[in-house]
Amino acid sequence: MPYQIIVCGGLAPDPLQTLEPVTTPAGPGLKNELMLPAVFDPWAGHALYEAANLAKNVPGSVIKVVSIAPKAKLQQVMMTVAQKLPFELVPLDGPGGGFTDSASVATALADAIAAIPGLDKSQMLLFGGWESATRGAGVVMQMVGEKLGITEQFLAVDELKVDESGALIIKERVEGGRHQVSKCAAPPAVLAWATGNLPEPSNHPQTGMANMRAMMPALQKAKAAALTSTLSYASVALPAVTRQTKIVKDVPAAQIAQELADWIKQ
Amino acid sequence: MEPILVLLHTTDEGALPKAALETLAVAQTLGTYHLAVLGANAAAAAQSVSAGALSVRAIEGDAVAVSRYATDAVAAQALATASGATVILAPCTLRFQRALPGVAARLNGACDTHVVAVDPDLSIHRWYYRQRMEATQSRTARPWFVLIEPGAADPCAAQPGAAAEVLPCAVETRTEVIGYQSPNADQQTIRPDAQLLFVAGAGWTKKQKDGQTHTDEAGSLILNFVQHNKTSLGSSKSLVDLSGEGQAVLPFLTHLHQVGQTGSTPRHRKGLSTCCHGEEPHVVGWRFINERRAINLDAACGWARGKADVLYVADAFEVMRELAKLL
Numbered sequence: 001m002p003y004q005i006i007v008c009g010g011l012a013p014d015p016l017q018t019l020e021p022v023t024t025p026a027g028p029g030l031k032n033e034l035m036l037p038a039v040f041d042p043w044a045g046h047a048l049y050e051a052a053n054l055a056k057n058v059p060g061s062v063i064k065v066v067s068i069a070p071k072a073k074l075q076q077v078m079m080t081v082a083q084k085l086p087f088e089l090v091p092l093d094g095p096g097g098g099f100t101d102s103a104s105v106a107t108a109l110a111d112a113i114a115a116i117p118g119l120d121k122s123q124m125l126l127f128g129g130w131e132s133a134t135r136g137a138g139v140v141m142q143m144v145g146e147k148l149g150i151t152e153q154f155l156a157v158d159e160l161k162v163d164e165s166g167a168l169i170i171k172e173r174v175e176g177g178r179h180q181v182s183k184c185a186a187p188p189a190v191l192a193w194a195t196g197n198l199p200e201p202s203n204h205p206q207t208g209m210a211n212m213r214a215m216m217p218a219l220q221k222a223k224a225a226a227l228t229s230t231l232s233y234a235s236v237a238l239p240a241v242t243r244q245t246k247i248v249k250d251v252p253a254a255q256i257a258q259e260l261a262d263w264i265k266q
Numbered sequence: 267m268e269p270i271l272v273l274l275h276t277t278d279e280g281a282l283p284k285a286a287l288e289t290l291a292v293a294q295t296l297g298t299y300h301l302a303v304l305g306a307n308a309a310a311a312a313q314s315v316s317a318g319a320l321s322v323r324a325i326e327g328d329a330v331a332v333s334r335y336a337t338d339a340v341a342a343q344a345l346a347t348a349s350g351a352t353v354i355l356a357p358c359t360l361r362f363q364r365a366l367p368g369v370a371a372r373l374n375g376a377c378d379t380h381v382v383a384v385d386p387d388l389s390i391h392r393w394y395y396r397q398r399m400e401a402t403q404s405r406t407a408r409p410w411f412v413l414i415e416p417g418a419a420d421p422c423a424a425q426p427g428a429a430a431e432v433l434p435c436a437v438e439t440r441t442e443v444i445g446y447q448s449p450n451a452d453q454q455t456i457r458p459d460a461q462l463l464f465v466a467g468a469g470w471t472k473k474q475k476d477g478q479t480h481t482d483e484a485g486s487l488i489l490n491f492v493q494h495n496k497t498s499l500g501s502s503k504s505l506v507d508l509s510g511e512g513q514a515v516l517p518f519l520t521h522l523h524q525v526g527q528t529g530s531t532p533r534h535r536k537g538l539s540t541c542c543h544g545e546e547p548h549v550v551g552w553r554f555i556n557e558r559r560a561i562n563l564d565a566a567c568g569w570a571r572g573k574a575d576v577l578y579v580a581d582a583f584e585v586m587r588e589l590a591k592l593l
Contacts, residue, residue: 103407134394176448177454183441232405236394249579253585256585258592
């Protein structure tokens with residue numbers, strides 16, 4: 001049976017950007033937030049690549065990406081992501097920063113998913129990143145799953161296989177560099193992905209053009225996500241610690257090794 | 267003071283993990299609390315630390331003997347509801363990180379994870395943008411699940427007290443836990459309790475002075491050091507990405523080893539970075555490494571910008587060969 005794969009994913013500032021918190025009328029934010037170049041959230045990206053791989057192996061499967069972000073920024077980022085694999089975008093126009101309330105974001109995502117026409121929940125796999133590169137809480141996917149009534153959930157997933165009976169064999173990260181292996185008899189299920197093992201798909205301009213033909217109208221019609229919050233921030237600050245780096249150069253390797261050995265033994 | 271529940275779980279072997287005692291230590295700074303434990307041997311584990319708790323409850327048995335969302339969520343919901351607590355402190359282990367956000371949603375509450383401190387007024391401290399900034403915040407939503415980051419507090423001493431009231435737990439699930447996959451003990455390279463984190467960067471796979479790559483020797487130097495000294499092994503993203511792209515470089519490194527923006531944020535007393543440029547996306551994963559040293563051929567690399575305590579401008583191959591003789 002083909003799957004209906006829903007991938008939840010937001011945007012994050014390009015990891016190489018310098019970030020500085022500022023106070024805005026709506027609470028904390030990032031300095032020049034709208035000007036910062038954005039990328040599709042890295043963990044959600046892994047979830048999307050895994051979705052593409054699964055859809056390729058199970059013909060008839062479809063992928064829909066549900067995302068809350070300022071729609072102008074979402075459009076920019078999708079110009080790149082859309083070239084990698086075929087999917088349909090379900091955009092919600094709203095703030096995409098890390099200081100939004102996870103519970104409210106989960107409610108908005110769940111409502112948007114529930115409103116997708118013709119969604120067969122019995123064949124649904126809800127994918128997303130384990131955590132985001134913004135809020136980094138690792139709670140949204142479980143909350144979305146609960147709001148959609150899905151009680152088979154997996155966190156920090158690195159591998160999904162489907163056995164001959166159609167059961168899902170799932171590897172989740174657990175402490176100590178190990179994987180827990182579980183067997184879920186059938187969908188629906190929530191899989192919040194860690195990195196998986198797949199490389200980033202290469203760009204296919206034709207796929208991008210085909211995707212964007214449907215995405216542009218969807219972006220124009222994107223509904224506003226009305227996010228609320230039960231959070232209040234007393235402060236947001238950069239860590240103050242800067243180390244006084246001692247630079248050791250033109251010293252023989254043996255001497256460095258001795259210094260390191262002494263340090264390690266301390 | 268609001269009613270607080272300390273919610274813990276046991277390991278598969280029926281013991282409380284260190285993170286449980288750390289969470290209990292945080293709760294003890296806040297005043298009185300209820301205690302609940304789920305998992306294998308939960309009642310005995312609860313009694314072993316129940317001194318001073320207002321009430322003690324446990325759920326144990328086959329359903330919660332292993333970590334699984336469907337069963338853990340039902341058990342945690344039952345324990346939280348029975349306690350009447352509005353604030354639930356729990357360790358931010360992967361087991362609870364998986365289950366408790368969903369329980370918060372069921373109870374129309376909220377959940378915050380990776381909390382590194384809790385003030386007496388119940389303000390919490392947590393990190394945003396992958397450890398790049400720290401916030402102090404509070405919430406009005408209740409029940410509020412607050413998951414304490416392992417290593418954020420010193421563990422308390424276990425003090426036995428009253429016996430636990432054992433609650434029933436029954437739930438249907440379509441998920442069966444099959445088991446664990448882990449490297450053999452002599453191949454293990456991720457050791458959360460190690461004193462030192464050794465991190466390898468992509469420079470190990472680049473052409474060396476003779477114009478050739480020496481990935482076999484690099485792998486041997488790294489693995490010998492890690493195994494001999496029982497250190498934990500980490501990697502920069504660029505290095506594990508090379509492995510994922512099918513290139514035959516340091517095949518023992520996987521995404522599990524990745525430290526940084528899209529990897530882990532391990533806690534070790536010391537960290538030694540080799541052949542890694544110390545750029546911000548990687549260094550955010552070093553936020554909780556106390557003493558940091560780096561070996562790099564480039565004196566102007568990112569580690570020199572106030573991120574490492576000592577930067578050795580040297581050839582890591584030569585240094586590690588010498589170090590192997592000394593350790």
